[in-house]
Amino acid sequence: MRHDVLLAAWGDFSSGELHFDVSSSFPELSTQRLLEDSAIVNYLMCNLYKRWVENDDKWYVINRFDASGIHAQSPNPFTQQLIKMHSLMVYGVRDTRGKADCIYVFFDRTKEFTVPDQMLGMIMPHLDAAIRRIGHLTPVVKDEDLLDSMAQGGLSDREQEILHWVRSGKTNLEIGMILNISANTVKNHLKRIFQKLDVSCRAQAVAKTGMPAGVRRPS
Numbered sequence: 001m002r003h004d005v006l007l008a009a010w011g012d013f014s015s016g017e018l019h020f021d022v023s024s025s026f027p028e029l030s031t032q033r034l035l036e037d038s039a040i041v042n043y044l045m046c047n048l049y050k051r052w053v054e055n056d057d058k059w060y061v062i063n064r065f066d067a068s069g070i071h072a073q074s075p076n077p078f079t080q081q082l083i084k085m086h087s088l089m090v091y092g093v094r095d096t097r098g099k100a101d102c103i104y105v106f107f108d109r110t111k112e113f114t115v116p117d118q119m120l121g122m123i124m125p126h127l128d129a130a131i132r133r134i135g136h137l138t139p140v141v142k143d144e145d146l147l148d149s150m151a152q153g154g155l156s157d158r159e160q161e162i163l164h165w166v167r168s169g170k171t172n173l174e175i176g177m178i179l180n181i182s183a184n185t186v187k188n189h190l191k192r193i194f195q196k197l198d199v200s201c202r203a204q205a206v207a208k209t210g211m212p213a214g215v216r217r218p219s
Contacts, residue, residue, distance in 0.1 A: 002114060003106040005029055005085065009045040010095075010102035016203020017169045018042055028077045037078040039207040044070065046203050049103050052092040059091040061113045087113035154196050162189050167206050 004025055011018040020041060022031050034041055051060065065088050071079035085107040092103045106113070155163065158179075165175045172183040172190070179186075190202070199205045 002110075003089075003108045005081075005107040007034070007041075007045075007105045007107065008102060009041075009049070009105070010100050011169075013046055013049045013101060013203075014201075016042055016046060016201060016206055018045060020045075024081075026081050028081050033077055037074075037076045040070065040074040040076065041078060042203055043207050045103065045105070048090050048105060049092065049101070052090050052103060057092060057094065059089060059115075061087065061089045061115060063087045063112050065107075082107070084109055086111045089113050089115055155193060159189055159193050159196075162186060163193060163205060163209060166190070166202055 006023040008021045009018050020031060020034050020038070022029055022034050024030070052058075063086075065086055067079060067082040067085065071083050087108050087110055089106045090103055091106075092101065095101050161179060162175055165178060170178065172186040175186045176183040190205075193205055194200060197205050197208050199208055
């Protein structure tokens, strides 16, 4: 199946706690580079996942894909390469036991994405099984960048601590154990964080505070 970039995203899409892996012919689109721009990647993957759910968990194609708006909102190496892609296909896999749904996004420079219908059902289960066996990379994040961006939202020291662990993929229970507070207290802190940042979920909070100063955030 022809494509220029394959991006896999898996995890808890409802909370935005995602992992990424990428296969690409472009050196600018390595997995580590993707993790450096994880906020905008997270934002895009959550939107594509939502479309997949709304499509009754069936794969779908977007032809004449235009990423210029995304690049204008968040100019970085990832979106710079994304504007070269003009079509994509999204194939999702449910993980009812592990609660780590996965979507595979095939990007291509052509304006019309060609899908081999008969082969897709045979190829994707094997691809999914192979990728799930591969250990994922962890992002390299500069603490000073995170602290600066979180301070801009008027967050207290405790709220900054909690948001740091949210970004690291910890659950409310795990954060409570780390900070020696109850999971319910963590939940209450998160509510105040959402109010201060004017967001409604973990993914939006991470996206809003996960970029260095001077970079426009996705709306």
